[in-house]
Amino acid sequence: MRKYLLPERGNFYKTNLHTHSNLSDGGLSPEEIKEYYISHGYSVICYTDHDVFIPHNDLTDEHFLVLNGYELEVNQPAAAISHITGNGKTCHMCLVATEPDMETPVCWHREKYIPLKSQPHKDKVKNDPNEPDYIRTYSHEGVSDMMRLGRENGFFVTYNHPTWSCEDYSDYVGYENMHAIEIMNYTCICAGYPEYNERVYDDMLRAGKRIFCTGTDDGHGKGGMCGCYIMVKAEALEYRAVAGAIMRGDFYSSEGPEIKALYIEDGKVTVETSEAKEIRFTTGIRKCKRFAGKDGESVTTATYELSTDKDPYYFRVTVTDENGKHAYTNAYFTDELK
Template sequence: MKMKKILLPEENENLKYYKANLHCHSVISDGKKTPEQLKKDYKANGYSVLAITDHEVFIPHNDLTDSNFLMLNGYEIEASGVGGKTCHLCFVALAPDNTSEVCFCKERIHGNSKSYIEKLNINKKEKMLIRKYTGRGINKLIKTGKKYGFFVTYNHPTWSLESYPQYIRYKNADAMEITNYGCAVCGYDDDNGHAYDDMLRNGEKLFCISTDDNHNIFPDSSPDCDSYGGYIMIASPSLKYEDITSALKNGMFYSSTGTYMHTGPEFREITLEKDELRIKTGDVRSIAYIPYSRDCKIVNARHGETINEAVFKIKKREKYFRIVITDLFGYKAYSNAFFPKEL
């Protein structure tokens, strides 16, 4: 490792960070806002990208994309076991013309969504009559989603009552939800850093995302509103659909958390030169380095003050590391995991 490697690029004239929520529900399933209203509200709150991922029905929203706002197309599917345990996955299409629903399961479609069945473009070869809540059953869903050109995320382990024995079975998802604001605002401790480390320590190489999973039962100004608390910042040369999804596939993003009217902490750049890891951020209270081994490090600002940079020496054979930054209000942002051997 000789040269300086850019793990997370700095914003420049050819590369911008776009704010995105990849998990969201509308009136098409159990959400309270229309897709049009969701776009309007997310745009007004500083977002550039939104994936409406209604339960079990894949309805594309390309018609809502404009030059300043990109709609990604997706849906959320589930397989459930006993005792309330369930596994939810979001599929986000990597191309705008990929509108065919894989893993369609009629039995899982409920309520309002039934009226959309006629509109679905169902992939007949990859229908799934029964969903199996087993490692093999879930892995079949993940594999099928990826085979047909979707970015597959593993959602809200805490709300799903899934712990180590369950999520450790899941292989090759593109990302997992490190935070899910919709669950957190209901009281679930869906802050899943431990689950992310568990998966990484078991050899999975996946990214992490923060999402809203909003249903908007409460208005935006309510303290119980489930929008604008979990998002990712995607580094991309443009807002073009494929530019954004290739940035997703390449991990060119970080996750952050805030709340209505409060933007969360920001990463500015992460670089690695030999064994020297440098992290530049917005104003934060602390910058923590979390590796595979028992070698965590942190730089804390003096009480009430903030810092913008930290440098850590990393061990030569560290299998992975990730960075967590925290602002003065306690809101956190998370880098993806990096694997030094592969850099």
């Protein structure tokens, strides 16, 4: 029987989960951002200003949905900085509210952590006055605790731009409780960072983390917009329908190529795409496969037979078009498909 990995029903909504407005260090107002993204075919934006959780439900209309969120960071203390590079690491995460009426931040501190450009807006944040100030710690436990608080309070938690943050395996392998990692971050790519984190994603998956991957802009209104996004397949352009689809992993990431269908049937995984130069299947073991047309011709579909002698643990698909643009599916675990 055919099982659809991206739902057969519903519509794809072009979505950016990571956006900065002039309520932090972005150059455009939330209204200007909405206008710009609508003119580029987007249906959903999550505003994630630095450390100020300010809902923008008023910008939602029939054709455009706002998800609410914010971006948090915790920095390596000076004493722990490498004597080799002298470079401090940092960990950033976006918290995306899964319900439209959520308005109380987690990991909030009344004085610390709020960046200069977010300061004028901190009074708009509805923090719980009974909640003690939260102290952030840059460590496996500290980051995992922030992610736990996000997750337990109804946020979708993404681990952002590990390349820009100078984090490596020894750092991210110890981070628990995230829902997804940014496999692409357009602003970092525009700035010259190789922020294609396919290897980081496989590292995390093989370390036992069952997480999704997202492509985001992280735009600040000065370029870095409308480059990387997720295509969410949901039943309706409504907050709970779209947030629910994101929580279930009903999306793929892209910077151009389309993934039209993805399904498994009799142990064979089939993907249908827009015209691609190559389609790659990656698994959790030392087994993968590349499909490409003969003599440079494009391909639009590929079928990969899951190993019958050894369980591949998971599989995921990467699509690359002739311009070198990528699309990535989430990983699918074989034991969850039985």
